[in-house]
Amino acid sequence: MNEFELIKQFFVRHQRDDVVMGIGDDAAVLRAPPGHELVTTVDTLIRGVHFPEDTSAYDVGYKSLAVNLSDLAAMGAQPAWATLALTLPDNNTDWLEDFSRGMFELAEQHMVSLVGGDTTRGELSISIQCTGFVPEGQAVMRSGARAGDLIFVSGTLGDAWLGLQSYSGEISFSDTDLQSARLRLNRPTPHITLGQSLVSFATAMIDISDGMLADLGHILEASGLAAELDLTRIPLSILARQYLSQGGELMHLLSGGDDFELCFTLPPEHQLQAQTISKQCGCPLTCIGTVQPGSGIVGRSEHETQTLQASGYQHF
Amino acid sequence: MNEFELIKQFFVRHQRDDVVMGIGDDAAVLRAPPGHELVTTVDTLIRGVHFPEDTSAYDVGYKSLAVNLSDLAAMGAQPAWATLALTLPDNNTDWLEDFSRGMFELAEQHMVSLVGGDTTRGELSISIQCTGFVPEGQAVMRSGARAGDLIFVSGTLGDAWLGLQSYSGEISFSDTDLQSARLRLNRPTPHITLGQSLVSFATAMIDISDGMLADLGHILEASGLAAELDLTRIPLSILARQYLSQGGELMHLLSGGDDFELCFTLPPEHQLQAQTISKQCGCPLTCIGTVQPGSGIVGRSEHETQTLQASGYQHF
Numbered sequence: 124m125n126e127f128e129l130i131k132q133f134f135v136r137h138q139r140d141d142v143v144m145g146i147g148d149d150a151a152v153l154r155a156p157p158g159h160e161l162v163t164t165v166d167t168l169i170r171g172v173h174f175p176e177d178t179s180a181y182d183v184g185y186k187s188l189a190v191n192l193s194d195l196a197a198m199g200a201q202p203a204w205a206t207l208a209l210t211l212p213d214n215n216t217d218w219l220e221d222f223s224r225g226m227f228e229l230a231e232q233h234m235v236s237l238v239g240g241d242t243t244r245g246e247l248s249i250s251i252q253c254t255g256f257v258p259e260g261q262a263v264m265r266s267g268a269r270a271g272d273l274i275f276v277s278g279t280l281g282d283a284w285l286g287l288q289s290y291s292g293e294i295s296f297s298d299t300d301l302q303s304a305r306l307r308l309n310r311p312t313p314h315i316t317l318g319q320s321l322v323s324f325a326t327a328m329i330d331i332s333d334g335m336l337a338d339l340g341h342i343l344e345a346s347g348l349a350a351e352l353d354l355t356r357i358p359l360s361i362l363a364r365q366y367l368s369q370g371g372e373l374m375h376l377l378s379g380g381d382d383f384e385l386c387f388t389l390p391p392e393h394q395l396q397a398q399t400i401s402k403q404c405g406c407p408l409t410c411i412g413t414v415q416p417g418s419g420i421v422g423r424s425e426h427e428t429q430t431l432q433a434s435g436y437q438h439f
Numbered sequence: 440m441n442e443f444e445l446i447k448q449f450f451v452r453h454q455r456d457d458v459v460m461g462i463g464d465d466a467a468v469l470r471a472p473p474g475h476e477l478v479t480t481v482d483t484l485i486r487g488v489h490f491p492e493d494t495s496a497y498d499v500g501y502k503s504l505a506v507n508l509s510d511l512a513a514m515g516a517q518p519a520w521a522t523l524a525l526t527l528p529d530n531n532t533d534w535l536e537d538f539s540r541g542m543f544e545l546a547e548q549h550m551v552s553l554v555g556g557d558t559t560r561g562e563l564s565i566s567i568q569c570t571g572f573v574p575e576g577q578a579v580m581r582s583g584a585r586a587g588d589l590i591f592v593s594g595t596l597g598d599a600w601l602g603l604q605s606y607s608g609e610i611s612f613s614d615t616d617l618q619s620a621r622l623r624l625n626r627p628t629p630h631i632t633l634g635q636s637l638v639s640f641a642t643a644m645i646d647i648s649d650g651m652l653a654d655l656g657h658i659l660e661a662s663g664l665a666a667e668l669d670l671t672r673i674p675l676s677i678l679a680r681q682y683l684s685q686g687g688e689l690m691h692l693l694s695g696g697d698d699f700e701l702c703f704t705l706p707p708e709h710q711l712q713a714q715t716i717s718k719q720c721g722c723p724l725t726c727i728g729t730v731q732p733g734s735g736i737v738g739r740s741e742h743e744t745q746t747l748q749a750s751g752y753q754h755f
Contacts, residue, residue: 143476144580147661149513149645150480152578155471160459163554164466165568167524169561197465208483208524208566238479241566245485250524250557250566252481262468264460329465345463 124214126242132216133223139203139236151238153204159256162200166190167250174309175290180218182309183249184225190332191253192233192313193383197330199263199322200255202233202315207240208250233315261322263387268327268346272388272414275397277314277406279360280335282307284379294371300362311383320400321387328387334378336420336431339386343418346388352412352431354424377431388414440530442558448532449539455519455552467554469520475572478516482506483566490625491606496534498625499565500541506648507569508549508629509699513646515579515638516571518549518631523556524566549631577638579703584643584662588704588730591713593630593722595676596651598623600695610687616678627699636716637703644703650694652736652747655702659734662704668728668747670740693747704730 124132130146138145143152155161168187170176178186188205195202207226211219230237235253286308288294289301296304314330321328327346329338343350354373363376389397394410401408420431440448446462454461459468471477484503486492494502504521511518523542527535546553551569602624604610605617612620630646637644643658659666670689679692705713710726717724736747 144578148581149510150478150516152514152573153477153479154575155477157473161469161471161477162466163469163520163522163570165522165524165555165557165566167526167557167559167566169526169559172560194465198468200466204479206479206481206568208481208568210483210485210564239481241481241483243483243485244488245564246562248526248559248561248564250481250483252522252524252568254479257468259470262460262466264468265464 124216129214129219130242133219134207134237134240136227136237138238139234141203142236142238145236145238146240153238156256158259160259160262161254162195162198162257162262163252163254164191164194165250165252166194167248170247178309180221181225184222185229185310187249187251188226188229189311189313189383191251192229192315193311193330193332195253195255196314196318197328197385198257199261199318199328200257201319202235202253202255204238205230205235205251205253207237209240210243210245210248212245212247257322263322263325263328265327265329265342265345268342268348268388268414269390270348270414270416272326272390273394273410274339274350274352274386274388274412274414275408275410276335276358276384276386277317277408278384279358279363280331280382280384281363281376281379282360283311283381284375285362285366287379287381294366304362308381311381313383314385314406317385317400317404317406320404324393324396325387325389328385331382331384331386332380334380335382335386336377339420342386342388343420349415349417350412350420351415352420352422354422356409356411358407358409440532445530445535446558449535450523450553450556452543452553454554455550457519458552458554461552461554462556469554472572474575476575476578477570478511478514478573478578479568479570480507480510481566481568482510483564486563494625496537497541500538501545501626503565503567504542504545505627505629505699507567508545508631509627509646509648511569511571512630512634513644513701514573515577515634515644516573517635518551518569518571520554521546521551521567521569523553525556526559526561526564528560528563573638579638579641579644581643581645581658581661584658584664584704584730585706586664586730586732588642588706589710589726590655590666590668590702590704590728590730591724591726592647592651592674592700592702593633593724594698594700595674595679596647596698596700597679597692597695598676599627599697600691601678601682603695603697610682620678624697627697629699630701630722633701633716633720633722636720640709640712641703641705644701647698647700647702648696650696651698651702652693655736658702658704659736665731665733666728666736667731668736668738670738672725672727674723674725
């Protein structure tokens with residue numbers, strides 16, 4: 124199977140109406156809706172760095188797209204188109220079949236068309252660029268937080284980190300717990316509807332890819348502000364609470380990457396809207412603290428107050 | 440230097456006015472001009488596959504963007520924005536300094552803003568996605584060629600192939616010839632102005648990245664047609680003619696990739712426009728044959744007629 128056959132077999136699918144030309148020419152030709160701005164993001168996933176060596180091809184396909192959709196969600200954007208730069212050690216058709224199934228399952232859920240790409244030979248690496256729209260001037264940036272805003276996160280934190288530990292074997296899990304933690308690591312849910320629902324209310328938003336403290340740190344740095352967190356209110360899964368009860372450290376759960384939950388700030392007068400949106404989207408939202416003047420993150424628990432390091436994963 | 444410092448030092452530059460948010464948030468936010476369609480393309484370059492191991496960082500940066508701009512040129516598009524997915528074995532700042540200089544030199548020539556990207560650690564690999572515009576319905580596809588159209592190419596063919604041979608040492612060159620051949624390989628000229636000038640006249644267009652025969656083959660396949668080439672009219676540089684006079688094969692020059700010249704088809708009644716455009720753009724355009732009913736490519740020279748194989752580089 125040559126490069127063109129490979130693309131045709133695994134990557135050419137039905138296209139959205141706004142795709143004038145998809146895969147098969149020098150470039151894709153696309154129609155953006157009037158009155159909107161484009162929102163575009165690219166993420167590279169490398170085997171052994173961004174996912175464990177033995178992650179299934181299906182999960183690699185799913186996650187490669189999910190991390191990009193999550194970035195669009197964090198801007199409040201509606202996704203539309205993706206391109207795929209895929210570097211493969213060989214043309215293993217079983218792997219490609221599963222990879223494309225995983226990617227397209229998620230793409231179809233969000234009506235995203237794959238409109239172009241490039242296939243090359245080398246160490247396994249996947250770069251997906253995803254483009255969507257927001258109504259003009261509505262994109263939610265990191266820099267808009269104001270002192271007094273409440274800090275919210277969606278879902279629960281630290282489960283993807285637990286999933287990652289399950290590969291190293293440093294923490295032991297029951298079979299069921301291991302499966303659910305790995306599902307959180309390998310098939311993150313991009314919160315597209317939630318992100319879009321928040322565009323009129325959130326002052327700043329980010330998706331949690333580097334770890335909650337690091338990503339909240341990005342909002343605070345861009346906004347020139349500080350945060351005070353109530354550590355007793357961090358939303359945790361049963362698995363994460365079990366980990367803590369066995370002597371685990373909360374800081375690992377707050378610093379581990381790949382949760383792909385949304386973290387956003389909201390003026391207190393919009394707290395009610397957050398509750399309504401949470402119900403509409405079927406997604407728990409928890410207020411974990413407040414934005415303050417100054418810099419840095421302080422965490423309060425029952426017995427102590429501590430300065431938290433906004434550290435996250437660094438490639439270099 | 441961490442990932443964020445690296446991006447700030449080497450990749451954050453002045454932005455176009457239509458960039459609402461560039462590097463530094465979850466995604467870029469961009470304003471497309473009304474009445475236009477978006478044109479987008481992505482290409483990956485891998486060391487040892489797409490460029491010789493010892494290519495300078497400056498040339499790698501230049502070429503990584505050039506190959507994408509060339510794809511936009513082949514659609515008749517005006518480039519605007521680029522993203523960079525860069526995978527590096529280490530944070531060698533000298534290499535990054537030179538790479539970014541090469542990339543930005545070309546970007547600034549064409550008023551392209553780098554609006555986002557991702558930096559990861561691994562085997563050296565560069566994926567650039569470039570996006571531009573064409574007036575609605577004006578993109579030049581591969582599929583529009585008609586029987587009777589003339590086939591044109593810009594510039595000269597096969598020089599990049601000669602440049603590539605200079606690395607393997609299989610052909611010997613004088614120092615000056617070696618330099619000029621490598622320049623054609625490492626710093627291809629994306630024919631942006633030429634491509635845009637042709638949108639009202641060309642029926643089909645492609646950039647020559649896989650080799651002239653393979654890329655003309657893509658036009659013919661997409662258009663369901665054949666071609667007859669006059670092999671005595673292939674535009675060749677002094678260096679290429681010298682190679683032929685020493686027993687070299689024309690087929691190598693027509694099958695070697697990376698020329699990044701434009702190949703397009705044009706109804707005979709527009710031949711005069713082609714001459715005018717050639718002068719305006721300062722770029723030679725040569726008619727090398729005609730589009731015919733049927734399939735395949737036939738080459739005629741003084742003494743013989745032969746069927747030509749439209750073979751090009753295949754990754755798998």
